[in-house]
Amino acid sequence: MSKTASVRIIATAIAVAGMVAAQAVLAGPAGAVTASKVELNNGQLRVEGQGGIGGTFVLVQSTTSGAGARVGTDGRFKVEATGFTAPDCRLTISNSGTPTASVTIPNCRPSATPVPADPAPPTGTCLIDPLPPVALTRGAAGVVNFTTTGCDTTTGSGLTPTPVRWSVVAGTIPTGMTGPFFQGTEAGHIIGTPSFAGTYRFTLQVTDQVGATDQENVTVTVS
Known part of the structure; x- marks a missing residue:
């Protein structure tokens, strides 16, 4: 084999190896997402990492905020947002x-309001039905449902009832879940895939x- 032919073979092998390596980054499983840089300062979020197929959408979520960006052709992404909050310092x-x-966000101080021993009493007939402790599995999609009795959904609403409004006023819901959202007119829920084990009270x-x-x-245990 001539020296010229050997050089061509080596060059071809290097080119093919480069193509394989590039494809491994671009066509890897969508679940192979990693973060190399995470910052949250005064509501300014910045998350950099890699994983997923180029053009797919990466979503960064806390229990209160969300932001996203497209994965580049090199398999990398950068998500930036303002007004972002993460009460439990987790994403x-x-x-x-x-x-x-x-x-877990570096150099972050948890900011959730402490859960009171006794929640505020009702101010009218609208009552949340007692909810026993809920158990969820880390990494598995889950939902926590809430129901009410005696709530007024019709005053000033005309022919179409208006759903009750839900909010979390202390503590945090499990990281990876979002809500609360209304469900029908008198119920609500939080939904998502909890990503950290632990006991959450809110x-x-x-x-x-x-x-x-x-x-x-409400108490939710993730294990």
Whole structure:
């Protein structure tokens, strides 16, 4: 074999190896997402990492905020946002809707309001039905449902009832989940895939059409 032919063969082998390496980055499983840089300062979020197929969407979520960006052709992504909050200093980073990375934000102080021993009493007839402790599995999609009785959904609403309004006024819901969202007119839920094991306690509040409120402490254990 001539020297020239040997050089061509070597060059071809190097080119093919380079193509394989590039394809490994671009066509890797959508779940292979990692974060190399995570910052949250005064509401300014910056998350850099790699994983997922070029052009797919990466979503960064806390229990209160969300932001996203497209994966580049090199398999890398950079998510930036303003006004971002993370009361428990934790984030989940997902590609195609599946949580694939769970990170704790460096140099972050938890800011959630402490859960009171006794939630505020109702101000009217709208009541949250007592909710027993809920058990969820880390990494598995889950939902926690809330129901009410005696809530006014019709005053000032005409022919179409207006759903009660839900909020979390203390503590944090499990990282990886979002909400609370209304469900029908008198119920609600939080939904998502919890990504950190632990016991989460939060105070849930409901408000109906005439302004009546009620609160209930909720405990969710993720294992």
